[in-house]
Amino acid sequence: MLKKGLLGQLTQTLCCLPGVGPKTAQRMSFHLLQRDRKGAKILANTLIEALDKIGHCQICRTLTEQDVCQICADKAKDSAVVCIVESPADAWIIDQATIFNGHYFVLHGRLSPLDGIGPDELGLDVLEQRMATGGIKELILATNSTVEGEATAYFIGELARKHQVQASRIAHGVPMGGELEFIDSGTLAHAFNGRKNL
Amino acid sequence: MLKKGLLGQLTQTLCCLPGVGPKTAQRMSFHLLQRDRKGAKILANTLIEALDKIGHCQICRTLTEQDVCQICADKAKDSAVVCIVESPADAWIIDQATIFNGHYFVLHGRLSPLDGIGPDELGLDVLEQRMATGGIKELILATNSTVEGEATAYFIGELARKHQVQASRIAHGVPMGGELEFIDSGTLAHAFNGRKNL
Ligand SMILES: [Zn+2]
Numbered sequence A, B: 001m002l003k004k005g006l007l008g009q010l011t012q013t014l015c016c017l018p019g020v021g022p023k024t025a026q027r028m029s030f031h032l033l034q035r036d037r038k039g040a041k042i043l044a045n046t047l048i049e050a051l052d053k054i055g056h057c058q059i060c061r062t063l064t065e066q067d068v069c070q071i072c073a074d075k076a077k078d079s080a081v082v083c084i085v086e087s088p089a090d091a092w093i094i095d096q097a098t099i100f101n102g103h104y105f106v107l108h109g110r111l112s113p114l115d116g117i118g119p120d121e122l123g124l125d126v127l128e129q130r131m132a133t134g135g136i137k138e139l140i141l142a143t144n145s146t147v148e149g150e151a152t153a154y155f156i157g158e159l160a161r162k163h164q165v166q167a168s169r170i171a172h173g174v175p176m177g178g179e180l181e182f183i184d185s186g187t188l189a190h191a192f193n194g195r196k197n198l
């Protein structure tokens, strides 16, 4: 009946949302077309505008609609203390969960030589440059506690040592193999405060 | 950090999706902008096209991008047996769960005098017209088993009696107070087959 055609297409594209399977997507399609056309219209337009305008901060590489994000532009934040994270979502969640008052640096991934993701793809050349020119006093390594995340933290820790920058790793209150994005903020705050020097 | 601005707006509008709270919406925003821009673009465009093109079937009032939906246009379906449902989603789910081979009629709601929703708002004037002119032999009342759904079924049952059309109500295998949309298809098939004459 409604499996084919435009409604079916809409359901299929809604499946691109994380955690949304075909059944939920079907329900969302009906809801949007049936009960909330105004909200659906706003959603579509906001999505298009966001895709158009939101890019990466020139300094920390997080998502922002400005050239420089709010945190990097905030004079009250200490730009010499930089927390390294894998994704903008991780930066956001640490910002929510902790009283950290420094800057972030977003890798947009982790070292993965087999996939062709080396230091330069993660912006580590830029980060090293900033360490070399004395712009950074301390690094807090908050990559995920996966194998690649740990390897990435180790690699950046070595870079820091080379440039005599202090580096610490957030504590393993985070379950092994877990992704920061799905940890409750209490555990995350604990792990953040319990970070240890490398 | 990213709470304000366009990303915050996107998160807020994603909350218009059923079952999506602020935390899930936040995760969806990051996902769309960070990991699946192509999917996000397709989603926005499909949504706009769907809003533009999908309207109501001239015969059964379900959602369709044609003037007449696939079921109403299908000559193999028996147009004299009509299943009355509250929403397009209910028609769709019955079509999936049962071997019913008749037509549907979508009320887009239920009788609710306090909200100004009377018979005409549900298209019952049109339905009665079709009964009066002999176009319908049998009605299957598949409104929800809520108080309003039951009252609506009773009202339509009386209309059917007036025009000497056979009417049945789907069996109460559906939990009382439950909405069809959230019932598993086995229960729904059972309830549908066990319908009793009014
Ligand atoms: Zn920034």
Ligand SMILES: [Zn+2]
Residues within 6 Å of the ligand: B057, B058, B059, B060, B061, B062, B068, B069, B070, B071, B072, B073
């Ligand atoms: Zn139809």
